[in-house]
Amino acid sequence: MRKLKIPPILLLTSFSILSMTVTAQDQLDRNSLPIKQPERETYKELDARNAKAPARWEVTAPKGSPNVVVVLIDDMGFGASSRFGGPINMPVLDKLGTEGISYNRFHTTSLCSPTRVALLTGYNHHSNNAGSIMETATAFPGNNGIRPQSITPMAEVLRQNGYSTAAFGKYHETPPWEISVSGSLDRWPTHSGFDKFYGFIGGETNQWAPLVYDGTTQVELPKDPNYHFTTDMTNQAISWVRFQKALTPDKPFMIYFATGATHAPHHAPKEYIDKYKGKFDQGWDKLRQETLERQKRLGLVPQNAQLGPKPTDIKDWGKLSADEKKLFARQMETYAGFGEHTDHEIGRLYDAIDDLGVMDNTVFIYVAGDNGASAEGTMNGLFNEMTYFNQVPETVEDQLKHIDEWGGPNTYPHFAAGWAVAMDAPFSYTKQVASDFGGTRNGMVIRWPAGIKAKGEVRTQFAHVIDIAPTIFEACKIPAPKMVNGIQQDPIEGTSMLYSFDDAKAKERHTTQYFEMFGNRAIYSNGWYARTIHRPAWKQKPTATLLEDTWDLYDSNADFTLSKNLATQNPAKLKELQALFMAEAEKYHVLPIDDRLFERTDAKSVGRPDLMGERTKVTYGEGMKGMGIDVFINTRNTSYTITSEVEVKENANGVIVCQGGKFGGFSFYLKDGRPVFTYNYLGLKSFNVSSSQALAPGKHTIVYDFKYDGGGLGKGGAATITVDGNKTAEGRLDKTQPGIFSVDDLADIGTDDGTSVADYGVSAHFNGKLGKVTIETKK
Template sequence: MNLKWSYTVLGILAIGLCLASCKEKTDSVETEQSKAIASTGEYDRTVLPIVRPKRPFYTELDVRDVKAPPRFEVKAPKGAPNVVIVLIDDMGFGVTNAFGGPIEMPTMDKLADNGLRYNRFHTTALCAPTRSALMTGYNHHSVNMGSITETATSFPGNDAIRPQSITPMPEVLLQNGYNTAMFGKCHGVPPWELSVSGPQTQWPAHSGFEKFYGFLGGETNQWAPLIYDGVTMMETPKDSDYHFTVDMTNQAISWVRFQQAMTPEKPFMMYYAPGATHAPHHTPQEWIDKNKGKFDAGWDVMRQETFERQKALGIIPQDAKLAPKPKDIKDWEDLTDKEKKLFSRQMEVYAGFAQQTDYEIGRLKEAIEDLGVMDNTVFIYIAGDNGTSAEGGMNGMFNEMTYFNQIPETVDDMLEHYDEWGSPSTYPHMAAGWAVALDAPFTWTKQVASDFGGTRNGMVIHYPKGITKTGEIREQFSHVNDIAPTVYEIVGVPAPKVVNGIKQNPIEGTSLVYTFNEKDAEEQHKVQYFEMFGNRGIYSDGWLARVIHKTPWGAKPLRTLQEDIWELYNEQEDFALTNNLADKHPEKLKELQELFMKEAEKYHVLPIDDRLFVRLTASAVGRPTLMDGRKQLILGEGMRGMAPDVFINTHNVSFSITADVEVDNNGNGVLVCQGGRFGGFSLYIKNGIPAFTYNFLGLESYTVKATEKLKSGKHKIVMDFKYDGGGPGKGGLATIIVDGNKSAENRIDKTQMTIFSVDDMADVGIDEGTQVADYGSSNKFNGKIKKVVIDVK
């Protein structure tokens, strides 16, 4: 026997032994499951999926002589409740009336009056990390979501890829007999996976949700959203009265009614996550008008009034002090009349957006009540995935994309849009002074994970079947990673130990069920780290040690990580963190600093990366994109909705677009575009004339048009852009060439240095969402596109 033959035989034997071993393990699991079902009528829910019993063999010839085996069906534990989790976006601790804030949100009030309010509940200080922790029961770095997906790096803890050893809560409930659905904002899909090429394993439809209707990124235009139904991109709605929050609520109500009509005995889990109140702040005029003049007294008065209401409601202790504002935030009385006028309008729009959202949540609540199942529904209402956002800077923004491109907007410029603020013609954010006021009684805001202004959010749990002492406040420390284990305990299912043959990490959150009917129950979540872009802290049994490393509006950190100054607070005696005890208790501070490093190592927080704007560029931090190293992209008809990380990068470089097309005597429509009304470019034909428009942040627009109308037939249209160089965001010369002949050229004085849009994507043959340019009656191309080639030079 030759050596090659020997290896072949050994290989076959090895495969056979492996298959036999795998079969024995499968048979063993099936046998154990079968024994469990036979003896208790229940299954082993720690191993998912729950394995079907072994199929029996029969020797009988005639089916009439045999009794069929019982039908196997995984059912939820008897009496398991429905689960509804509502997560509002960018809403701080001091926003809602229920927690002493200035904004009336009656749905939350009603749920709080008949449920419990949690005044020491915490998030992670940013959107995607909070959502990952919420949907799993683990710390955000454990889920590899150390920051938002758009700033993922190549390091564990920050690569945005959920480990196989962590299974999302909806998947656990689905495999335990629930129907599951999600509506609204996801923000959990790595940006390079936002295409048909996927993989789509972290899309909601493949993460445990049977139904998903919403958007995948960090924000969306409420008037013209980029919506997916499952994994299918929907057409932008054409209704002039359309608003996404209304649409997603209609979808949610329709789904739950359908589900209960079909299987009223089967529990459902719904995750309702509106894009509100994240920028852009978009809401109908009727909601804005409800708040006209309400905030003219300014953010200092509003902040003080919120602080006093919080004391009156018992949300904060009577001896609590109002934390100082950040030094960068001006006193309202020092502002100009123009600033006051603009800023008051910004707050009116934000408040209307919040009120509209609560109203829509109320419609969902009423639909569940009409179905008669509210008493056996756990309704968890979380007012914010972080503190209110101060990313609008000192003046706010007409177009939030100016923030990511580091382009300041003046008050005079924004006042030109005063009457339309919040409408489809704006993409607005508000001044940071409002964010600080809406995070009262704390100093800081969203992004600042080391201050409770960034991480403390109001939460209400309503559960008539399980909560008897209603209308009370619960003061135990809690964290967003506590929600999944709370749901598991209420439902009666364990956090799985094995899923699809993969051993699962132990759950990291702590169930809150122990607080439901025991107001003074001993706190069980005793240690929790916080970290976001270098802002970091550690909570331990009433103490908080922390570092303020970077402001939300600052491009650079205040100091290096090595030079950071640690502070120490006794949080149980100092609710708003106003009395730094670092000098009085250096030994306690040292103990907590050491504890932070242990927790940071344990949960993949290290090494810390504070390079916010650098991290927006994938190549700078090792984040993959589908275009890694590519200089050419060949596109065809039907390709649309291409996100920045799956489209070739044309920022700060020379590039050309070549389109091979066929038109009739009046060609019209888009050949290829990226972005929309608030920034982007488009190569198109209008009334037979080829044109290229570069829209700079919705502030300025540059167009170059060919000189002659295209004749019927085939044509090659080229747009060649020669970048000036000399740094990012510079201008260049755009030239249009038709069938080999130079037709026209024009200067483009400014370009966007980092991103056009997070929701207006790249399209071929159409401009979905908002429009880059004025195309006339229709932007859909009426000819044929053979191909479009983009070359980066």
């Protein structure tokens, strides 16, 4: 084959054009987004063959910009992973810690939505109007759930600076009243800077049967008995990054990989759970001590650190009954298996990127927890986490009935609060408690061979989740924008951690940080720490009013675990810090503080939008599905009727309308032609009202009517079914759920996606013609 000879003048011209392109890219004004393109030229020439086209203009990332991967684990405390001294084997996190640097004073907000929005923007959670999770938004600035226009997500900044961006797993930043075809879609991932999204939108999901979106479209999952969501999201991420690098090898990518694990429900493959059989029989008290000893050996905590005092509500392991120990040990085995399985899947993603040959210039950030481990399982743990949200206690005896299937598809479990305290060792409290490091301090590792020379070292500078975005911006040589779409942006609130990458002794730069969640509040200032424990996560009511809270004072530089209260010794410093908290709280929209818990789940009482508003009657149609509690009409604690128009053949089957799933919900359906209504009470008991006669082929109007007893929440009532005006069945529901049925098993028309409310015997898809389905509530 003859080689093509390129004239030197063309080589010089090509080099000059390339040089001009690089120079032009380096000189782009990246402070204003979108980056303004040059004015278009105009031409007088008629024939394109006689004219010269201008150089192509496009925005590319600054030369040498790294790829970015941010991994975020859910509900994993500081003392859970093996890298940070815990009992859960996480070899991938260990490897990254050995090859990169680990931070032992990195902090989150103590709850999922707030931490995530802070991570994804570089601004405090109240600045993002995410003072709590989206499902408890209120009408006040700082808590209304709507990200302000003056804050632009990091993914959007990177995307507009030449990055491919993708998010996989849990999002939980979209207000629940916007999770429908009516939108707005502005706060969905693919409208918040991500080119690709594959995952779930709510706060948690059933790992065996999740509600998954690809972009904004609900996905129908494969009928695979071995399906697990963490594996699925990893497969999707691997596919995407291989595709992206094959098509655009020179274009950097950003992946946000946020697992639903290890948030409840604790679902893991049995082989991972069984790895830990017998390993927690010693109990949480001894485990806390063992964890602290490992942390000292690893150089993660000072040698003189003491265990933070165990909360008095947590029982001593030695005083538990044999049944309690048996159940609680299995709960922890499941959680540990869940954690190791998750780390394994992260390892598959790591290996896939490494196989592409780009890992040396990839900033890989692995955050082991968006808050401390969760004590929402209360003192005994839970077979079905939805009992917590409905304030229905579960006994040890009830849970032991399911011990052999714990963590499998027939459970929706959570562990006892004692394990949460143990997973947050060496600290005292847990998730939701923003005023204790057990709720906010999480292990974090960064690996970036091209930008970090140090290996295996620990960084002790104070850092916060709002620091991740500015760190990435500085690593990528991209400024936080000052103007986006003509709107002035707030100054970024986080502090880049880049200064600490190769200097373990560098002076701390993030010197002041407030914390607040449901009234638990604190302030950090140059090592000093003032705080009040307003309400532990396992309690539903505060221990005192906001005005009557008792404040503590600590020197966190000398007292790693907050075990020595100095309030009485230094009242002047405490007063100074309390005043600083109020100043910061006012500045960042923390005030007024709302310490209500379950009350905030009721949209009307707190002024949060609800698509139903004051409507008492809604008509639905076939194909409408995946409707959440802020989108679907509320039938709880009231009387209501369901009127459906159907056309069927003989022995018709399928769901007319349902809400919820295996662990709580209702379904109105046909089985062998007979209209049936099933009310599934928290997966603990089912009430059935069934017609004795099947429908004749043809058109019919079927009505389910429920007359609520009244007299409070969660009461029962009388139920009847009529067909074409004739009563065909009647019965009684002894009780109903006062709160939500499910976070991710939502309302469907004509089918029952996710887990099934009832045993239909056949497919849940309605096999006749389904007309209007009207639900009307009555007082």
